Amino acid sequence: MKKILFSIFIVAALVLTTASASFANGADFVSGKITAKGVGAAPAFATNPAQAVALAKRAAILDAYRNLAEYVNGVNLDSETTVQNYIVANDVIKTKVTAVIKGAKIIEEREMAGGGYSVTVELPMYGEKNSLASAVFKREKVKEPIPAPRADVVPSTPKEIGVREPSLPTAPEIPANKTAIGGFTGVIVDCSGLSLDTAMSPVIKDESGKKIYGHKNLDPDYIVANGMVSYSNGMESVSRAGKNPLVLKAIRAENHSINPVLSLEDANRLLIENEVSHFLEATNVVFVR
Numbered sequence: 001m002k003k004i005l006f007s008i009f010i011v012a013a014l015v016l017t018t019a020s021a022s023f024a025n026g027a028d029f030v031s032g033k034i035t036a037k038g039v040g041a042a043p044a045f046a047t048n049p050a051q052a053v054a055l056a057k058r059a060a061i062l063d064a065y066r067n068l069a070e071y072v073n074g075v076n077l078d079s080e081t082t083v084q085n086y087i088v089a090n091d092v093i094k095t096k097v098t099a100v101i102k103g104a105k106i107i108e109e110r111e112m113a114g115g116g117y118s119v120t121v122e123l124p125m126y127g128e129k130n131s132l133a134s135a136v137f138k139r140e141k142v143k144e145p146i147p148a149p150r151a152d153v154v155p156s157t158p159k160e161i162g163v164r165e166p167s168l169p170t171a172p173e174i175p176a177n178k179t180a181i182g183g184f185t186g187v188i189v190d191c192s193g194l195s196l197d198t199a200m201s202p203v204i205k206d207e208s209g210k211k212i213y214g215h216k217n218l219d220p221d222y223i224v225a226n227g228m229v230s231y232s233n234g235m236e237s238v239s240r241a242g243k244n245p246l247v248l249k250a251i252r253a254e255n256h257s258i259n260p261v262l263s264l265e266d267a268n269r270l271l272i273e274n275e276v277s278h279f280l281e282a283t284n285v286v287f288v289r
Contacts, residue, residue, distance in 0.1 A: 026067065026068070026070075026071035027071055027072075027074070027075045027125070027198070029125070029198040029230075029231040030230075030231050030232060030233060030237070032124060032125045032126055032227065032230075033122055033123070033124055033125060034068065034071050034072060034075070034122070034123045034124075034125060034132065035071075035107075035120060035121070035122045035123075036064050036065070036067035036068035036070075036071055036120070036121050036122075037064060037067065037118065037119070037120045037121075038059075038060045038061060038062065038063030038064025038065070038066070038067055038118070038119045038120075038121070039060055039063055039112070039116060039117070039118050039119075040055075040056040040057060040058065040059025040060030040061070040062070040063055040116060040117045040119075041056055041059065041114075041115065041116050041117075042055055042056040042115040042116070042117075043055055052115055053111060053115075053117065056111075056115060056116055056117035057109070057117045057119065059117070060109070060116075060117040060118055060119040061106070061119050061121075063119075064106075064119045064120065064121045065101060065102075065104070065121060068101055068104055068121050068123060069101055072097065072101060072123070072132060073087075075125075075132065075200065076197065076198060076199035076200065076256075076258060077136060077199065077200050077201055078199050078200070078201040078202070078203070078258070079199060079202070079203070079254075079255030079256050079258040079259055080255070080256075083097065083132070083136060086136060093135065093136060096134075096135035096136070097132070097135045097136065099130075099135070100123060100130050100131065100132060100134065100135045101123065103123075103130040104121045104122060104123040104130075105121065105122055105123075106119055106120070106121050107120050107121065107122045108120040125200065125227065126223075126224065126225060126226055126227045127224070127225060128221075128224060128225055131224070132200075133200065133223065133224045133225075133227065134224050136200070137200075137201075137215070137220060137223055137224050138220070139220045140215070140216055140220055143216065143217065143218065143219065144216045144217050145217065146212070146213070146217050146271065146274060146280055146281065147210065147211075147212050147271060148271065148275075149178065149268050149271040149272045149275065150264070150268050150271075151178075153264045153265060153267075153268045154178070154265065154268070155178060155265055155266075155268040155269035155272055156263070156265040156266050156268075156269045157269075178268075178272060179272075180272050180273050180275060180276040180277075181273065182273070182276050182277065183244055183277070184242075184244055184245060184246040184273050184277050184279060185241060185242025185243055185244045185245055185277070185279060185284060186240060186241030186242040186245045186246070186279045186282075186284030186285060186286065187241060187245060187246045187247075187248060187270060187273075187274075187279060187280070187284070187285055187286070188235070188238050188241050188245045188246070188247045188248070188286045188287075188288060189204065189248055189249075189250050189260050189262070189285070189286070189287050189288070190235075190247060190248065190249045190250060190288045191250045191253055191260050191287055191288060191289055192288055192289065194250060194252060194253040194257065194260070195253065195257050196250075196253045196257055196258070196260065196287060196289045197253075197256060197257045197258045198231055198258070198289075199258045200227065200228070201214070201215045201223075201228060202214075202228065202229060202258050202259055202260070202287070203255075203259045204259070204260055204261075204262065204267075204270075204285075205254065205259055205260075205261050205262070205267075206261065206262055206263070206264050206267035206268075207251060207261055207262070207263055207264055207267075208264065210267075212262075212267055212270065212271060213228075213280055213285070214228075215228060217280070217281070218281065218283060219281070222282075222283050223283070226283055227283070228283055228285065229283070229285040229286060229287050230285070230286045230287070231286070231287050231288075231289060232286055232287070232288050232289070233288075233289055234288065235288060238286045238288065240283075240284055240285070240286050241279075241284050241285065241286045242279070242284055245284075245286070246269070246270065246273055248262055248266045248269070248270060249266070250262060251263055260287060
């Protein structure tokens with residue numbers, strides 16, 4: 001009976017909360033975790049200290065999971081859809097999201113002064129089991145290839161885009177042509193100053209509007225396990241892009257400031273290098289905010 005009541009509670013929390021609710025966002029795209037804290041107080045009818053603590057703990061757990069449901073609802077899946085939008089339109093997804101929220105781990109609990117109790121729960125955004133991604137991502141039947149470079153666009157050069165050049169026996173000046181330099185382990189898209197927002201399924205586009213990197217280009221198992229991109233608040237935490245990343249500066253962020261846009265020249269350099277190194281397919285991508 002308790003499990004049934006708890007399931008009803010989680011479903012109600014998912015349905016009644018909205019993406020516009022005014023609460024602190026518990027989704028941390030840098031760490032890839034959604035964390036929520038709950039607090040409970042001992043009721044006046046508690047007959048002894050042990051019962052008071054048990055009831056306060058129960059209230060704190062319910063509060064934590066309710067807050068977690070709110071935070072999950074507010075996560076952007078892409079530039080147009082939040083988890084809240086998705087579960088309202090899809091009962092199967094709602095059931096899956098409810099299940100992963102119920103499976104979120106209690107990572108901290110403690111008694112508080114005055115008889116209260118505090119509980120913190122955590123849900124991973126990515127991972128094959130009991131993650132938000134495992135509940136919301138569709139398994140695409142056919143993977144679309146990464147677009148080919150444009151023949152009519154001369155790509156930018158390392159000097160222009162500020163990449164870290166691969167170690168070479170000699171360091172000749174690199175001409176602005178359509179030949180891959182090679183050796184890049186990933187890509188960092190510098191979106192600093194653009195007020196980039198976060199999403200589980202962002203898209204990189206060129207300035208003509210063409211999509212050059214999105215979830216349809218990737219192995220869905222990669223996305224569920226690791227996500228499409230990592231977000232960083234600076235150039236210090238960009239290990240996902242490897243030891244020799246290509247660094248590109250986004251010219252703007254579109255679609256509710258979620259999708260970074262590259263110049264045609266930088267986008268072509270990215271596609272040319274990826275044809276050699278295939279770091280996009282490996283999701284070795286970092287967005288710096």
